[in-house]
Amino acid sequence: MKKFIAIYTRLLTINAAALVAYRMNMINSIIGSGVWGAFSIITVLLLTSKTTAVLGWSQADFMVLAAVQSIFVGIFDFFFSRNIERFPRYVELGQLDSFLLKPIAARVLISSLYINYGSLIRLLIGMLFLSYLLTTLHIPVSNMQVLFFIFALCVGIILLYSLCFLLVTITIWFTRLSNIIELLYTLRGASRFPLAIFKEVSVLLFIIFFPLTVIVTRPTEFLLAKTSYENIIPMSVVALMLFLLSQLFWKFALRSYTSASS
Amino acid sequence: MNQYLQIAKNTWDEAVTYRTSFILYRFREVLQLLSMYFLWYFVSHSQQGFFDYTQSSILTYVLISAFVGDIVFATRTTAIASEINEGVLANFLLRPMSYLRYHFARDIGDKALNISFSLIELFVVFLILQPPFQFQTEFITNMLFIVSVLLAVILHFFISVLIAFVGFWSNEGWGPRFIFYQAIGFFSGGLFPLDILPFPIFTAFQFLPFSYLTYFPAKIYLGNVSQTELIQGFLIQVCWIFIMYKLVMIVWRKGLRSYTAQGR
Numbered sequence: 001m002k003k004f005i006a007i008y009t010r011l012l013t014i015n016a017a018a019l020v021a022y023r024m025n026m027i028n029s030i031i032g033s034g035v036w037g038a039f040s041i042i043t044v045l046l047l048t049s050k051t052t053a054v055l056g057w058s059q060a061d062f063m064v065l066a067a068v069q070s071i072f073v074g075i076f077d078f079f080f081s082r083n084i085e086r087f088p089r090y091v092e093l094g095q096l097d098s099f100l101l102k103p104i105a106a107r108v109l110i111s112s113l114y115i116n117y118g119s120l121i122r123l124l125i126g127m128l129f130l131s132y133l134l135t136t137l138h139i140p141v142s143n144m145q146v147l148f149f150i151f152a153l154c155v156g157i158i159l160l161y162s163l164c165f166l167l168v169t170i171t172i173w174f175t176r177l178s179n180i181i182e183l184l185y186t187l188r189g190a191s192r193f194p195l196a197i198f199k200e201v202s203v204l205l206f207i208i209f210f211p212l213t214v215i216v217t218r219p220t221e222f223l224l225a226k227t228s229y230e231n232i233i234p235m236s237v238v239a240l241m242l243f244l245l246s247q248l249f250w251k252f253a254l255r256s257y258t259s260a261s262s
Numbered sequence: 263m264n265q266y267l268q269i270a271k272n273t274w275d276e277a278v279t280y281r282t283s284f285i286l287y288r289f290r291e292v293l294q295l296l297s298m299y300f301l302w303y304f305v306s307h308s309q310q311g312f313f314d315y316t317q318s319s320i321l322t323y324v325l326i327s328a329f330v331g332d333i334v335f336a337t338r339t340t341a342i343a344s345e346i347n348e349g350v351l352a353n354f355l356l357r358p359m360s361y362l363r364y365h366f367a368r369d370i371g372d373k374a375l376n377i378s379f380s381l382i383e384l385f386v387v388f389l390i391l392q393p394p395f396q397f398q399t400e401f402i403t404n405m406l407f408i409v410s411v412l413l414a415v416i417l418h419f420f421i422s423v424l425i426a427f428v429g430f431w432s433n434e435g436w437g438p439r440f441i442f443y444q445a446i447g448f449f450s451g452g453l454f455p456l457d458i459l460p461f462p463i464f465t466a467f468q469f470l471p472f473s474y475l476t477y478f479p480a481k482i483y484l485g486n487v488s489q490t491e492l493i494q495g496f497l498i499q500v501c502w503i504f505i506m507y508k509l510v511m512i513v514w515r516k517g518l519r520s521y522t523a524q525g526r
Binding site: 024027035042043046047055174177179180182183190193 | 282283287290297305438440444445448454458
């Protein structure tokens with residue numbers, strides 16, 4: 001653990017240096033992140049402007065959900081998105097070898113090499129918007145609610161990370177399937193809508209969207225006291241199982257890695 | 263002409279060769295459509311009308327704008343920036359054909375495949391969900407809808423090429439494209455009908471090219487456009503095509519002057 005913290009601190013510095021070196025990249029990333037965050041919030045505002053409540057979610061609830069989604073995506077993109085997006089390329093070009101040969105768990109290094117500072121803008125937008133909503137709408141939030149909110153957010157990040165890793169591991173067999181991760185991001189986009197929408201519509205859609213909508217809906221529900229604290233258990237169990245499954249699958253997939261084109 | 267038809271056909275074949283990737287892309291599009299559809303379904307269901315829309319008209323708008331989006335935004339011009347950056351453009355300049363027409367032909371091939379899949383998907387969605395869809399029966403309106411979609415295709419092509427030409431001066435052509443596509447869903451009316459925006463903002467949007475990519479064709483299909491708005495809309499759409507074409511040609515000439523075929 002100590003070794004990993006030392007490596008991660010170094011990675012943070014290297015990525016910050018790269019950020020300054022490739023300034024245009026940084027500006028694009030910041031603008032893109034900001035525009036994305038702002039538009040998703042404005043869309044929800046417009047969508048709910050004439051509605052009192054949809055499936056038990058008021059306009060204020062929807063806005064809190066949009067803010068939490070922005071926070072969630074900001075954190076996830078900061079730590080993982082770029083790393084997961086690059087994975088199919090490592091496999092296709094045979095670059096995975098260099099990770100496997102290093103004296104650190106390959107999965108850890110693959111998942112943490114690139115840090116997206118640009119996404120902090122989205123995180124900031126989400127946090128500012130959430131604070132604004134909680135203050136102006138006088139939403140009472142207890143310390144316990146905040147604690148469960150943060151915990152559920154962390155569990156959600158583990159859940160999404162495990163799902164992403166599970167999916168990109170498939171590219172070890174199907175190297176051309178590089179857009180698999182975009183599919184997951186589309187599903188993640190649906191997380192700005194309450195889980196109840198999919199539950200109401202069809203069982204199949206609910207199953208497909210469930211892990212991805214729960215990641216944002218559940219923390220929001222804790223913050224708004226819309227669910228009981230026990231509901232953290234099934235979410236945590238699913239996250240833990242997915243994490244273990246992704247690890248097993250990763251180990252199994254590595255046996256089929258042929259290092260083609262390296 | 264034949265060579266461009268062959269290029270369009272090759273693009274189709276290319277996509278069919280990597281079918282898993284393409285099917286995955288289409289699956290993603292379907293999920294996106296379904297999530298938008300159900301959201302609007304519940305939002306419009308929970309009240310009597312939404313702005314000036316009934317539940318059936320808003321759901322028709324969602325489905326039609328998704329279909330129009332599939333046609334208009336399907337593009338292969340994303341490759342232009344890397345073709346410039348990697349020096350591949352030099353190969354095209356030596357060939358007896360127009361580089362822009364080559365990419366337009368590729369776009370046509372790509373769009374043809376996307377339209378085919380989109381129609382099948384919509385058919386399945388209709389079969390399963392039986393949405394309260396407002397079918398347009400007026401022949402003239404349908405014709406005007408088709409014309410507006412074709413003009414939107416041309417307009418989007420020029421905008422997309424213009425963004426890709428950033429590659430002449432920067433290796434980071436993905437940035438402007440990324441930001442553009444972040445914004446386009448919002449400005450084009452792909453996420454919601456633009457006329458639900460406050461009036462001054464909506465009026466300003468009508469003078470931008472983006473609303474003519476999705477919103478304008480979808481509104482024509484719904485039959486909610488007056489004759490004056492129709493004439494004004496088509497005029498603005500054609501004007502933007504002309505402006506974008508001129509810009510593309512200017513930037514292309516300037517870009518070629520600074521092009522060094524780096525990487526060759």
